[in-house]
Amino acid sequence: MGSKAESVSGGVPRFDPEGTVAIVGAGLAGLQAARVLKDVVRNVVVVEASDCLGGRVKQVSGLVPWSLQLGPEFIHGSENSVLMKMVDNWGWKTRELEWPDKYYFADTKTSCSSEDETKEVERVHHFFEDILKVEGEDGASVKDAMAKAGASRKEIEIAEVCYANDFGTSLDKMGIPELKREKLSWTYGEKYLILDRPLSCLINNLAAGIDVRIKWQAKRIEYASSIDKGTSLVTPRSKGIKRCSIVNQQGERLQCDAVIVTVPLTILQDGDITFSPPLPLAKRGAISRIAMSTAVKVVLVFASRFWPESFWDACCPYGFLPEIWATKYDSPRSSDELAGRVAMVGFVCGDRAKRMAEMPEDEIVSSSLAQLDEMFGSRVEERPASSAFLSYYIKNWSEEPFIRGAYSYPCKAKEGDRGLLRKSVGSLFFAGEATHEGVNPCMQGALETGQLAAQDVLKTFQVGGNNLGKL
Ligand SMILES: Cc1cc2nc3c(=O)[nH]c(=O)nc-3n(C[C@H](O)[C@H](O)[C@H](O)COP(=O)(O)OP(=O)(O)OC[C@H]3O[C@@H](n4cnc5c(N)ncnc54)[C@H](O)[C@@H]3O)c2cc1C
Incomplete structure (x- = not known):
């Protein structure tokens, strides 16, 4: 990977006095936030650490x-x-x-289809379909709950490969409360669809006309930790410099009026980006408890x-x-x-x-x-x-150097942790699949978080209404 930052579209960002929102990360959340903001805010700049757009869409x-x-x-x-x-x-x-269409039991070398499911497969599906009836406080794992409900070892293995694998983890790490919240928030229906073209087409369409700088890794973000009600997006001239600034791996500084951070959870957990002032303790707690x-x-x-x-x-x-x-x-x-x-x-x-x-x-x-x-x-x-x-x-x-994992899963985080992760701090906003308070991890969830963060920016700074009708 080369070291020099490059602009993918639109040339060098303009830092005029009319307000700049910088977005960190050019995955689905970051691109969608930029798309929502771009016709309302004069300058929207997306910075991306890797050499391509799309993040986990590859x-x-x-x-x-x-x-x-x-x-x-x-x-x-x-x-x-x-x-x-x-x-x-x-x-x-x-x-x-x-989905799933077939089951193959490698221990007995037998298979069955979704129409002639074994009793064990049926029981596993019922357990997950009826998850709202399962008791389990914060910290209770799905594996414990299945064992408590009398699931056999075979049923637990079926659940591991069908459900836990799909959620990106293992049953002992999945938390019952987050799984229930996911079930309650899932309003997309149960269809399993495949697009007639590569998902790069989605990224290309989202990124059209957006100013993105690749190979631009945010290392430090300085921001205003509180914002007065009714504050203009544009930092007052009396302050001399913009209220936010992002420094990259080469020490280049990007000044802006608000920042949306959309990097994967692992990047926050590993402390790749330092924040000044430091993030509130409650948010740091949520970052450490949510799991990917x-x-x-x-x-x-x-x-x-x-x-x-x-x-x-x-x-x-x-x-x-x-x-x-x-x-x-x-x-x-x-x-x-x-x-x-x-x-x-x-x-x-x-x-x-x-x-x-x-x-x-x-x-x-x-x-x-x-x-x-x-x-x-x-x-x-x-x-x-x-x-x-x-x-x-x-x-x-x-x-994958700037992702380091797959996706967040319904884990044993505390109720409200996802909301804390998403919550803005003054001029600093958060998006990305792990910040979704209802569902994780899916493409539409990531897009929704980008949209919400953009909407929060517009509301916080009371910038000419919101732009959400434009999808
Ligand atoms: C293997 C796999 C299979 C999946 N299968 C499905 C599926 O079938 N269906 C589905 O709906 N979803 C699926 N998902 C989930 C889906 O891909 C994600 O929910 C979604 O793409 C996340 O988008 P995002 O914008 O939140 O994060 P990302 O796409 O990770 O975007 C974040 C961006 O931030 C960048 N970044 C990191 N650090 C920095 C930094 N310091 N400075 C600047 N930029 C930085 C990263 O390079 C990345 O481009 C899958 C994910 C994986 C990994």
């Missing part, structure tokens, strides 16, 4: 005829969703998928498909890969060279991902192929995955 191309998503891939829910509103407005299409774990995506590329055409995904109790899915796009773009190639993705989160990250890559690949051979092998072709295997790509999210 893809790799050149493996199969379409881009493979390394971060988010699925749209969770189609109702009341700012994301789906955008998708519809842009005329993009989605396809609905069944990690994920590994194992992409395996094959010369041809060896799974049935109707196969889409499977949760795999006792499997090396807890969840796998075939990537499918209706209209693959590009190149003759890649024509016919297909990919299977293994998704591993939480402690399993941490253990996997310690393994040599060739061992990850051989264990993954062995699982697929067992799942799809037949008398005619015993090792179909190994035979068709061409290459792999492993994405370990804990190694």
Whole structure:
């Protein structure tokens, strides 16, 4: 990565006296905040530590005829969703998928579909569907609650691979109260959708016309810890300098009137950014209690498909890969060279991902192929995955330098912690998926937090109404 900051669009930001809002982080939350603010506030500048936009929205191309998503891939829910509103407005299409579609029990080498679920699978789904009836104070884990409700070891393993893995952690780290809040706040419906194009298109559309500086890592943020009611966004001239300033890794200073911080929770926890004055104790407490774990995506590329055409995904109790899915796009773009190639993705989160990250890559690949051979092998072709295997790509999210994990999960944080994380302090505002008080972790949740932070800025400084109708 080069060291010099670069401007992706719009050239060098203008520091005129008409108000500047700086946004730290060019992921979904940061870009959405910028989008909401840009027509109301004269100068909106997004600074991004890495060399690209999108944050956790990342893809790799050149493996199969379409881009493979390394971060988010699925749209969770189609109702009341700012994301789906955008998708519809842009005329993009989605396809609905069944989740989970199949179960493969690696201990007994048996499988079942979602229509012929075993009693154990059914009981696990009922437990999560009826989570509001489960008792559990702050600090109570889902694993304890399942054990208390009489779940067998097998049921707990099914829940680990179906639910905990999806939430990005393990059952012993998931807290009952946050899981209940998530259930109550989830208004998006249960559809599981895939977009008809790579999610980079979403990032490109969000970033259009926004002034973003890449390779610009915020290291220190100076801000005003209190703001008088009715204060103008523009720092009074009598103060001589702007009320906020952000210093980057090279000591460059960006002066502004308000700052929205959208960096991942890990970045705040690791103290990458120092704040002056220091953040309030209550917020620091919330930062330490909310939890984010990690994920590994194992992409395996094959010369041809060896799974049935109707196969889409499977949760795999006792499997090396807890969840796998075939990537499918209706209209693959590009190149003759890649024509016919297909990919299977293994998704591993939480402690399993941490253990996997310690393994040599060739061992990850051989264990993954062995699982697929067992799942799809037949008398005619015993090792179909190994035979068709061409290459792999492993994405370990804990190694992503400015993200260092996957996403926050319903953890054992105290009630109100997410609100404390989100709460503004004077001219300093917060957004990003972990600040969502209801749901985590999803793309529309991250977008909503960016939108809310932008709205808070406009309200705090009473800047010409808000701009939220514009989506
Ligand atoms: C493996 C994986 C799978 C997922 N699957 C799904 C899915 O299927 N569906 C779904 O809806 N969601 C999914 N998610 C969650 C979704 O991706 C996130 O909720 C969302 O993208 C978070 O956006 P954000 O803006 O809050 O954070 P980010 O995207 O992390 O943006 C924060 C930005 O801040 C930057 N930054 C960090 N430090 C600094 C600094 N000091 N200075 C400047 N910039 C800095 C980072 O580089 C980053 O670009 C998945 C996430 C992962 C990782």
